[in-house]
Amino acid sequence: MNLAVIPLLIVALLLVSGNPEVEIAQLMMTGVHQVEDHDGALIVGEAEVNIPTGAEVPGPIYVIGGEMTVAGVVTGDVIQLAGTLTVKSGATIGDELQHVAGTLVVSDGAEIGRRTSLDVTAIVGDDAAGSFIPGVVLTLFLAGVGYMLTNKRSGALDNVASAVTGHPVAMFTVGLLLAMTFISIFVFMALTLVLLPVAVVGVLAGLMTLGYGVIAWGHLIGARLPIRHQRLATVIGVIVATTGIQIAGRIAILGDVIVAAVLLTGIGAVVVTYFGVTQFRPAPLPD
Amino acid sequence: MSRSEVPGGVRWIGYLFYVAVLAAGYYYNLTFVQLGIIDLGTRLVGLSSSRVSAVMAGFAVAALVAAVMAGRVIDRRGWSRDLRVKLRILFFVVAVQTLLTVTAPLVGSATQLTVWVLFCSVTLGVGMPVTFSLMVDLIPVRHRGAGAAVVAGLAFAAAAVYPLEWRLEEFAPVMTVLMAPAVLILGVVAYRRFRFVDMLATQHERFGIGRFAPVRTASSAFWLPVALMFSVFFIDSLGFLRIIDTPVYIHASWQSPEVGVRGFIAVSHVLGAAMAGVLYTVFGRRWLFVWILGLFAFTHLLYTFHLATALSGVDPPLLLPFFYVLAVSFYTTLNFALWPDLSTPRNIGLHAGLGVGIAGWLASFLSTSLALYSKGAGISLLEHLRYVNALALLLAVAFPLFLYFRRMRTLAGLGRAP
Numbered sequence A: 001m002n003l004a005v006i007p008l009l010i011v012a013l014l015l016v017s018g019n020p021e022v023e024i025a026q027l028m029m030t031g032v033h034q035v036e037d038h039d040g041a042l043i044v045g046e047a048e049v050n051i052p053t054g055a056e057v058p059g060p061i062y063v064i065g066g067e068m069t070v071a072g073v074v075t076g077d078v079i080q081l082a083g084t085l086t087v088k089s090g091a092t093i094g095d096e097l098q099h100v101a102g103t104l105v106v107s108d109g110a111e112i113g114r115r116t117s118l119d120v121t122a123i124v125g126d127d128a129a130g131s132f133i134p135g136v137v138l139t140l141f142l143a144g145v146g147y148m149l150t151n152k153r154s155g156a157l158d159n160v161a162s163a164v165t166g167h168p169v170a171m172f173t174v175g176l177l178l179a180m181t182f183i184s185i186f187v188f189m190a191l192t193l194v195l196l197p198v199a200v201v202g203v204l205a206g207l208m209t210l211g212y213g214v215i216a217w218g219h220l221i222g223a224r225l226p227i228r229h230q231r232l233a234t235v236i237g238v239i240v241a242t243t244g245i246q247i248a249g250r251i252a253i254l255g256d257v258i259v260a261a262v263l264l265t266g267i268g269a270v271v272v273t274y275f276g277v278t279q280f281r282p283a284p285l286p287d
Numbered sequence B: 001m002s003r004s005e006v007p008g009g010v011r012w013i014g015y016l017f018y019v020a021v022l023a024a025g026y027y028y029n030l031t032f033v034q035l036g037i038i039d040l041g042t043r044l045v046g047l048s049s050s051r052v053s054a055v056m057a058g059f060a061v062a063a064l065v066a067a068v069m070a071g072r073v074i075d076r077r078g079w080s081r082d083l084r085v086k087l088r089i090l091f092f093v094v095a096v097q098t099l100l101t102v103t104a105p106l107v108g109s110a111t112q113l114t115v116w117v118l119f120c121s122v123t124l125g126v127g128m129p130v131t132f133s134l135m136v137d138l139i140p141v142r143h144r145g146a147g148a149a150v151v152a153g154l155a156f157a158a159a160a161v162y163p164l165e166w167r168l169e170e171f172a173p174v175m176t177v178l179m180a181p182a183v184l185i186l187g188v189v190a191y192r193r194f195r196f197v198d199m200l201a202t203q204h205e206r207f208g209i210g211r212f213a214p215v216r217t218a219s220s221a222f223w224l225p226v227a228l229m230f231s232v233f234f235i236d237s238l239g240f241l242r243i244i245d246t247p248v249y250i251h252a253s254w255q256s257p258e259v260g261v262r263g264f265i266a267v268s269h270v271l272g273a274a275m276a277g278v279l280y281t282v283f284g285r286r287w288l289f290v291w292i293l294g295l296f297a298f299t300h301l302l303y304t305f306h307l308a309t310a311l312s313g314v315d316p317p318l319l320l321p322f323f324y325v326l327a328v329s330f331y332t333t334l335n336f337a338l339w340p341d342l343s344t345p346r347n348i349g350l351h352a353g354l355g356v357g358i359a360g361w362l363a364s365f366l367s368t369s370l371a372l373y374s375k376g377a378g379i380s381l382l383e384h385l386r387y388v389n390a391l392a393l394l395l396a397v398a399f400p401l402f403l404y405f406r407r408m409r410t411l412a413g414l415g416r417a418p
Helices: A005-017 A120-124 A128-152 A154-166 A168-191 A196-223 A230-248 A254-272 B008-044 B049-076 B083-106 B110-138 B141-161 B168-191 B195-201 B220-243 B259-283 B285-308 B319-341 B348-376 B381-416
Strands: A025-028 A032-034 A041-044 A048-051 A061-070 A078-087 A092-099 A103-106 A111-117
Touching: A005 A025, A005 A041, A005 A061, A005 A078, A005 A168, A005 A196, A128 A154, A128 A196, A128 A230, A154 A168, A154 A196, A154 A254, A168 A196, A168 A254, A168 B259, A168 B285, A168 B319, A196 A230, A196 A254, A230 A254, B008 B049, B008 B083, B008 B110, B008 B141, B008 B168, B008 B195, B008 B348, B049 B083, B049 B110, B049 B348, B083 B110, B083 B168, B083 B195, B110 B141, B110 B195, B110 B319, B110 B348, B141 B259, B141 B319, B220 B285, B220 B319, B220 B348, B220 B381, B259 B285, B259 B319, B285 B319, B285 B381, B319 B348, B348 B381
Parallel strands: A025 A041, A032 A048, A041 A061, A048 A061, A061 A078, A078 A092, A078 A103, A092 A111
Antiparallel strands: none
16 A cells, blocks of 8 residues: 555545535545445545446545546546546536646546646646755754754653664564554544544654654764764754655665665654653563 | 584574474464364365364364373473484374375265374374474574564465465375475484484573573463463454455455465565564563554454445455454464473473463364354354454453553552562
């Protein structure tokens, strides 16, 4: 499963839960599906979903990934957050077609009730500089937090960093296990709708842990730089760490593996040291 | 002979021998014994589910009695500290098992099945304490998590990939081909004098005492892990037997015609075992138990959710078997390392016999019998899994609470101290 779908799934579920007319929702995560008859909301994950000619479904439909093709009739809304949406000639979307992101292809012969667009790329900027803005903002934010933590809780960052360097395999294992389990639990909670707020809080807590881990990596890198001022060293270290992660993330497969290893090791170290409150000591073993 | 006199190459031979024996033995257990006997009873002999469940329950009890008796005997006679004697017992066990494997397809009546199962359970029962006790001779305490992980990962990965059909006719030839050379090698190693065997036989003096030992057999430090392991094995088999009996689940996972899906299951087993090996080494057994119980609770929650919602109309995602596989690899790894680590070379036979016999065999086959009975009684998969889920959730909540209150009691005791 593509992890990038998870935040969009939570957004889609938030939209579903805010719609009083929707009683049930179905998620199509993988596979190829022909939808000719359907009740309630439909969320298209990484699946390939077709509404064939002659079919009529009520909607709303949320496209958060995969490929959605409409050749028949959708009487309600269609909201595209990602993925590819194709509305063929002769197809009808009775209410609103809202495009936020992703690839949208609407044939001339298609009948759309109302069409709105919130073009995210227009806000961020479509040029090369614009695509770097979120990364720069994130880097500066983490560097700022790193500066404050070094100022007030330098020992905590030392504890996390020493867990990373002293027991990388154990920290990676803990991070991997926590990530796999809790991502699934939060998605599962979100699907219940009742626990959606808990899932949102959980995802935020997870992101916070991830950020703390990156700062600890930055602290570790900073300590190895020839900079005497500890806070400045951490700030530079965080910038190096986040930049390195972003560059590595652009390399296919190997880069992803490196990024995952770094982030998961950081998460593991943050959790086992209780956010740096204590040093990590493994169980004693005889020689 | 001191530690420095055992060369690194010989120690590696010990590691490889342990992994080969335990992985092959567990593969045999996973495929031929657990799935093959059910197939033999229901399809080939034509018995009802309830009759086969009774046979399986008898199998479990006989295996347990044999394991405990064999464990006690090898401890009392000092064989648990004699690698060469253990190899000779193992040779006889594998030789008889090979014979039983070859004759299994010839079993054609209920009486023959009962006799066959009795022989099978007794040889397995004798083999349990012997094979599990090899760890105290061959694997140092520091490497037991890794050793257990390699065994669990290899056995499960192999079982996930081959054989493709869970039928006795598929299992029996594969096992015979594997076991025949094993009997030969074991015979040569056990009865001819080799210097490397003499060297390996001295290693228990150096690292034979487990990391949680010494632990008295009649103590909660021993029986609490037995009870927890019993619960885990029980939950696993109780749910698994009904899940694999449901085409929509089994054909999308363990019995998928797609090689990629089977490969995914195999890799997940290896991943789960590796993670468990690391966690066992670094954190110890309690945290691993907490994770195992939590994983089982979550897994059964996923299955019941999938069954109970509109999602049941859609192919089940691989996430369901993935978490199941993770939980199973975790507890199997723990099972291989735990009993030797709760023992010394003087009581490993009895501890392994009790631990593996009660927690492993008795729990597995009692729950297998219960699962077969539930199927025979017409209880739906959803209703059955609700019971399993309730049990898993109860344990997942109760065990951390138990640990918390025990810690609180310890701290309160410390507070009263002068």
